[in-house]
Amino acid sequence: MQSIHQHPRLPRRVTLLATLSLLILAAAAAVAADSLLIKEQGSFFVGGRTIFTDALTGSATGFLGSGINSGNITVDQMYVQYQIPEGADSHAPVVMVHGCCLSSKSYETTPDGRMGWNEYFLRKHRAVYLPDQVSRARSGFDATIYNEIKLGKRPPSDMPEIRTATSDIAWLGFRFGPSVGKAFPDEQFPVEAMEEFGKQVIPDLNGGLPTVNPTWTNLSGLAIKLKGAVLMGHSESGFFPEQAALINPKDIKALITIESLCNAMSPEQISKLAKIPTLVVFGDHITDVPNSPINWKERFESCGKFVEQVNAAGGDATMMHLPKYGQFGNSHMLMQDKNSNQVADLILKWIDEHVENKKPTKSASN
Amino acid sequence: MQSIHQHPRLPRRVTLLATLSLLILAAAAAVAADSLLIKEQGSFFVGGRTIFTDALTGSATGFLGSGINSGNITVDQMYVQYQIPEGADSHAPVVMVHGCCLSSKSYETTPDGRMGWNEYFLRKHRAVYLPDQVSRARSGFDATIYNEIKLGKRPPSDMPEIRTATSDIAWLGFRFGPSVGKAFPDEQFPVEAMEEFGKQVIPDLNGGLPTVNPTWTNLSGLAIKLKGAVLMGHSESGFFPEQAALINPKDIKALITIESLCNAMSPEQISKLAKIPTLVVFGDHITDVPNSPINWKERFESCGKFVEQVNAAGGDATMMHLPKYGQFGNSHMLMQDKNSNQVADLILKWIDEHVENKKPTKSASN
Numbered sequence: 001m002q003s004i005h006q007h008p009r010l011p012r013r014v015t016l017l018a019t020l021s022l023l024i025l026a027a028a029a030a031v032a033a034d035s036l037l038i039k040e041q042g043s044f045f046v047g048g049r050t051i052f053t054d055a056l057t058g059s060a061t062g063f064l065g066s067g068i069n070s071g072n073i074t075v076d077q078m079y080v081q082y083q084i085p086e087g088a089d090s091h092a093p094v095v096m097v098h099g100c101c102l103s104s105k106s107y108e109t110t111p112d113g114r115m116g117w118n119e120y121f122l123r124k125h126r127a128v129y130l131p132d133q134v135s136r137a138r139s140g141f142d143a144t145i146y147n148e149i150k151l152g153k154r155p156p157s158d159m160p161e162i163r164t165a166t167s168d169i170a171w172l173g174f175r176f177g178p179s180v181g182k183a184f185p186d187e188q189f190p191v192e193a194m195e196e197f198g199k200q201v202i203p204d205l206n207g208g209l210p211t212v213n214p215t216w217t218n219l220s221g222l223a224i225k226l227k228g229a230v231l232m233g234h235s236e237s238g239f240f241p242e243q244a245a246l247i248n249p250k251d252i253k254a255l256i257t258i259e260s261l262c263n264a265m266s267p268e269q270i271s272k273l274a275k276i277p278t279l280v281v282f283g284d285h286i287t288d289v290p291n292s293p294i295n296w297k298e299r300f301e302s303c304g305k306f307v308e309q310v311n312a313a314g315g316d317a318t319m320m321h322l323p324k325y326g327q328f329g330n331s332h333m334l335m336q337d338k339n340s341n342q343v344a345d346l347i348l349k350w351i352d353e354h355v356e357n358k359k360p361t362k363s364a365s366n
Numbered sequence: 367m368q369s370i371h372q373h374p375r376l377p378r379r380v381t382l383l384a385t386l387s388l389l390i391l392a393a394a395a396a397v398a399a400d401s402l403l404i405k406e407q408g409s410f411f412v413g414g415r416t417i418f419t420d421a422l423t424g425s426a427t428g429f430l431g432s433g434i435n436s437g438n439i440t441v442d443q444m445y446v447q448y449q450i451p452e453g454a455d456s457h458a459p460v461v462m463v464h465g466c467c468l469s470s471k472s473y474e475t476t477p478d479g480r481m482g483w484n485e486y487f488l489r490k491h492r493a494v495y496l497p498d499q500v501s502r503a504r505s506g507f508d509a510t511i512y513n514e515i516k517l518g519k520r521p522p523s524d525m526p527e528i529r530t531a532t533s534d535i536a537w538l539g540f541r542f543g544p545s546v547g548k549a550f551p552d553e554q555f556p557v558e559a560m561e562e563f564g565k566q567v568i569p570d571l572n573g574g575l576p577t578v579n580p581t582w583t584n585l586s587g588l589a590i591k592l593k594g595a596v597l598m599g600h601s602e603s604g605f606f607p608e609q610a611a612l613i614n615p616k617d618i619k620a621l622i623t624i625e626s627l628c629n630a631m632s633p634e635q636i637s638k639l640a641k642i643p644t645l646v647v648f649g650d651h652i653t654d655v656p657n658s659p660i661n662w663k664e665r666f667e668s669c670g671k672f673v674e675q676v677n678a679a680g681g682d683a684t685m686m687h688l689p690k691y692g693q694f695g696n697s698h699m700l701m702q703d704k705n706s707n708q709v710a711d712l713i714l715k716w717i718d719e720h721v722e723n724k725k726p727t728k729s730a731s732n
Contacts, residue, residue, distance in 0.1 A: 036404040063535055068532070103445075150522055150523070162424055166438050167416075195416075198439070202504070
């Protein structure tokens, strides 16, 4: 009898435990499938210096008519927003820098409302850091020169160029199609959301920055602050990771250059950069837009040469031309393209293999 | 014997279940204590319109020397970043708008590195929406007039005023203390992090906006898009919630005006606004800074009058002067003050009582 009594009890207990375990697993899976588990998030600034301005406002009566129109302000600071998801301890943080006439919105929700790379990388357990370039968006800019012109203290010709882009320039320059309004048959950019994309385009005041762009110095500072980071740049900022590494390579774990011009480098510079794994990414249709205001062939070739030079110097540089990796139809804005997650997967795989598993760098003969 | 055998087994099963339950509770508590559970997050734009610009850049050779210097661009759009935490279904979303010479960074990590209101409200299960004002930060601005001046198409006197603030203006105007460098004995602003605060201060281009500020219209549009929202403004934007409600009160669940001038309103306007619960918040030391570039007595009194008018018209308006609510030493930047969580709790309690529990509005005689 005891055994009869006991046998039904054992399964009952087992069933109860199994049910509980299943409930826990289901709850965990539900969290994993839908919600983001964020261990820490926030924002901070890197860099910045205090200057004296003699044109705090463009009004002769000063700030709110108080008569105060000079004093100390902060310039060259770089705003950085970040999130650290659960499970990020085993991966290097990824810093994503935006391009011309854009902010780090580039990496958030896509124009057609899909998940951006910032969230996709978080879901792959990477801490993500999104800076706004110095002189753009939440990083602010030094308005002194504009106010001095307004107040008649300087001629208008002293004004730095402010750069914006039209939707037509974006269509052709960003390779959405061969002519304005016409998309490539395999185009991956969500051209139906062109109007939403236009809202991301904001004035670019980099023309007023010094020769050594403070964003480069601040990116180096950010890598050091994070005790190791992968630096990723796009378009205007595509070569910023390399520029940051030339200032100070400390704690820069990888350089990712997306759709950019690669500057000509001296052998000394190449030798310095060759110590850091490097990835260059380009989309499709490089030479397929006859009237593009941007010469993509020249940029692609400049980066091809750079990759060769780095590898010749014993480095580990990869040219990821997406069509050669099975991804077709990608535009310049590949982080917003319809296959953005697949492109991200290729980059994540490269990080896993070349940065985090510390695969030995190729020898010069490879 | 059986009973002896069985009794120890029952406790053992109970112990196992109890241990499992405790583990689950502990895991849940650990998540609640440390991590944020985010159901959805991202960013989008509200509003925006297409205009033709004849000065796309300040360069005679146009965009990247392409000769293109005119075309269609988007202006007046408002960038909004958002997070929806678990458990937000039972609360109205909260929209937090920043003040002059600042971005929505105001509501993120404080200058001394504590949790900002955005995260605190998330942890209280409120969806939080952070717009950058039109013509500021990630919302961008219309650069046409600046480039036209640079190109000699307009005189410099046409330039809108760009406004910035010095650290001295902030010290006195934001009531960090009675004189520059000296804090009030009970000062709540983290003055030791003044340098970090200075990095948040960025140029304000609102001087170039039309009389009906597009941010007002976009805030109304945002409330409608969210199917209900609490609108909160601070300082320059303190009365924006009311301005948005005057454009269209639909789906605006509450108006929260923090440390602002309250504009004089007609009886018709008061009557329209009186339909929406209204909270006005002011910090401490209103009249204690002799050389403040901002007249706080005037602003405090303008809002006191506004609150009276709304209540006289049968509305439900509260003047929350923090010292009367047990919070002393608060500055103008009360969302960054050391007691920011306590101030937030007072606002959350007000929302619970006046908005979400739908307490009947006071009659005019009360």
